[in-house]
Amino acid sequence: MNTTKHTISILVNNQPGVLQRVASLFGRRGYNIESITVGKSEEEGLSRMIIVTNGDHHKLEQISKQLYKLIDVIKVIDISANPMVERELALIKVNAEPSIRPEIIGVVETFRATIVDISPKSIMVQVVGDSEKVKAMVELLKPYGVIQITRTGVAAMIRGV
Template identity: 60%
Template sequence: MRHTLSVLVNDQPGVLARIAGLFSRRGFNIDSLTVGPAEEAGLSRMTITTIGDEDTIEQVMKQLHKLIDVIKVQNITNDPMVERELLLIKIAANPAARTEITGIVEPFRASVVDVGRNSMIIQATGNREKNDALIELLRPYGVKEIARTGATALVRSQVVRVKQ
């Protein structure tokens, strides 16, 4: 099963290497990893996706908690969350195909961010499945390059209901 971990860490040199090393030493693959500044200065938030059973993920979380610069670890897989990744895809696109390609990307709320003589770069944001579907629709035109950020996620706010 695919799991999403949210890890709050001190923004210090070597933290990323120690976390990646922890996964490597235990033979776990990091499916995707995004890191960026958190809401508080001096902290970063990592979103890590990995494949494993519940016991394996629990063990990984315990090991992460032992690292000095790790502040908080959450398995947000089963929580209501907003998860997105950014996709940039460069495809072969002669002038005759551009209108057709634009028609494909519009329902995905994607946008053309660059047009070259014989290529286009499309930008899309969404969950992994949505971006995978867009890639498959664009594949017949000739995919030249793909760059993806990997997942980044936050747990949704809880709705507070007021009794009347």
């Protein structure tokens, strides 16, 4: 069985409880959600969910069929089946005594990340990119002492033609 990562775009009515019903569907069926982001779409009254999950083709078909059974779901697309752009934002707070800040700044600049806060003992870094870039940045900052990480989850779209 070939398990791969899938990025699914789900267009839904912007109604209370829709997110809970979609997340519950995944949980009841034993499907793991790696990442979920939700926001208003280009159409008034509709929201777009981007869900990253793992599974084979059969599992993805089952997820899609189950999602369409939910009354507020309008459209389900596996956007990872197409060329796509994927981005995630992470804020990473790192221990940073003044003596080691130049090293950390070097890592930040290499990743084209941004320092968004400096305190006497820490630096907060903002990094934007695909999930692999965020993961790599976190790994390089771990030796300095990561205090806290906040990640947005994946936002993704199919590339233009």
